[in-house]
């Protein structure tokens with residue numbers, strides 16, 4: 675699938691966006707995505723605990739806000755990601771995680787609030803996790819699937835930027851998950 679290049683399109687006008695750094699909001703955003711507990715079936719180790727959460731009101735897990743730009747090479751897509759705090763059994767709330775549909779595209783996450791990890795893996799078996807705290811930037815290189823995990827008591831909010839043509843690919847994540855997972859052991863996050 676060959677996507678159009680920004681260079682072959684009309685020159686678009688600049689624009690500005692207001693971001694709520696503490697609230698995890700992007701004003702004027704089209705709310706791209708909201709995932710509830712019931713959307714996370716199959717992702718957590720303790721399935722019974724997840725079902726209890728679904729039965730107890732199916733709370734919102736995470737939201738991603740985007741003001742879209744053309745999905746063309748040359749443009750940069752950007753988002754605010756807001757992952758709420760909680761545990762399913764002993765496993766901290768997390769996003770599903772994804773590869774990029776165009777695998778050779780990187781992504782930058784700048785943590786604005788909260789604490790947690792960016793958990794990453796490659797299809798050929800490499801794994802890594804980087805701490806997310808306010809002011810910490812994580813560079814997710816091309817070919818690395820990535821997922822955020824909230825190990826704190828408040829929302830984990832980050833700003834992301836990636837090539838606009840990158841797209842999302844859940845690949846083997848729904849079936850295989852990530853080699854590293856983050857659990858609460860004696861009140862502390864432990865990567866296992």
Ligand SMILES: [Fe+2]
Nearest residue numbers: 772781820836
């Ligand atoms: Fe991404």
